[in-house]
Amino acid sequence: MTALSRFFLTAKHWQLFILLFGTMTVAQIAMIAASVSTETNTSSVMIGTLMLPFIAALLYWFWVLGSFLHSITQPQIRPRMVFFRVALLCPAIYLPVFVFLFPNFPPGLSLLFLVHMFATFCMFYLLYFVAKSLVVAETGKPAGFYDFAGPLFLIWFFPLGVWFVQPRINRLFAERQIIQADEQLRTE
Numbered sequence: 717m718t719a720l721s722r723f724f725l726t727a728k729h730w731q732l733f734i735l736l737f738g739t740m741t742v743a744q745i746a747m748i749a750a751s752v753s754t755e756t757n758t759s760s761v762m763i764g765t766l767m768l769p770f771i772a773a774l775l776y777w778f779w780v781l782g783s784f785l786h787s788i789t790q791p792q793i794r795p796r797m798v799f800f801r802v803a804l805l806c807p808a809i810y811l812p813v814f815v816f817l818f819p820n821f822p823p824g825l826s827l828l829f830l831v832h833m834f835a836t837f838c839m840f841y842l843l844y845f846v847a848k849s850l851v852v853a854e855t856g857k858p859a860g861f862y863d864f865a866g867p868l869f870l871i872w873f874f875p876l877g878v879w880f881v882q883p884r885i886n887r888l889f890a891e892r893q894i895i896q897a898d899e900q901l902r903t904e
Contacts, residue, residue: 724780725889729882736777737875739770764815774874775808778842781885785849788892793858800845803838810835843871850881853888 724732743766750762782800810831847868851859867884870877 720776721780721784724777725784725885727882728886729879732777732882733875733878736770736773736878739773740767743767743770764811768812768815771807771811775804775842778846779804781846782842782849784885784889784892785846785853788888789849789853790856793852793856795845795848795852799841803841803845806838807835843868847871850884850888854884 727735746766747762782797782804786794786797786800814828814832847864847870848859850867851864855863867877867881870880
């Protein structure tokens with residue numbers, strides 16, 4: 717496990733809030749300052765560039781949570797990882813490509829619209845996967861939609877939800893560390 721992954725699993729809720737919400741806020745303040753200081757509208761390339769750190773941090777948080785929760789869940793009840801990986805890559809590739817290759821909307825807008833909708837679907841799937849994996853990891857049994865709807869909406873509205881979801885992740889990670897330490901002591 718990398719140090720960055722460990723940070724995302726052990727960070728306190730306020731630290732993660734500052735990282736995620738802070739990068740988004742700084743980007744928005746920079747965009748407003750740029751639009752006020754110039755006579756022209758802020759370009760989409762600049763907006764996209766400023767939002768890339770926030771999107772990268774958010775997608776990495778999803779990756780770390782999804783991978784960790786998948787690893788601690790019993791194999792017979794854990795969600796499959798195949799589409800989770802695709803769902804992570806699609807927005808990560810789509811945003812820079814969209815921002816830098818299409819600063820002005822191209823004539824083939826309908827194809828771009830379909831790709832955009834798929835990237836949006838992938839973002840919602842990431843929310844679904846992490847929320848469901850969290851509940852399955854905590855309970856140890858399969859979860860229906862009503863079981864993980866709360867965490868799903870908390871993660872969706874992450875500035876608020878990180879205050880409730882991250883302590884649960886911290887607890888699961890600490891429990892996993894204790895289990896691994898006990899296993900290591902038994903093998904020695």
